Amino acid sequence: MPDQGEQVIRDYIAAQESLDADRIVAFLADDAVLEFPYALPGMAARVDGGPEALREHAGQIPQFMRSFTYSEVVVHPLAAAGRYFVEVRVDGVLTNPAAPPYRNRYAILAEVSGEQVTFWREYFGATEVGGLLAGMAA
16 A cells, blocks of 8 residues: 555646646645756756746646656655655657657656655656657657
């Protein structure tokens, strides 16, 4: 049975799949920080600044992804309380109908406090992102 932090992560992932910005932000602390060290061109590498900045970021997802699902979710609790290493596979459909399906694997460092994510750093496979970029431009 998952601990509370793992369940929060799994619920946050499900919220992301919904593409509903309000539902996504409900799982984020007001002072949460999202980091994307390999952010796509035109996307923020760091999102902070409170609920409105987080909501704006979450609202951008449907601009390029029509749908996506997480699978093969593995959550590893780390030694520090509330910290987790998360592995996932993402399969998605871009908004551009000519684009190929998006498939990628992500490694995530997450921090959870209570029932909210306070930190989320996402690393993804660079080769697959090349296909995503090509699909966005097609």
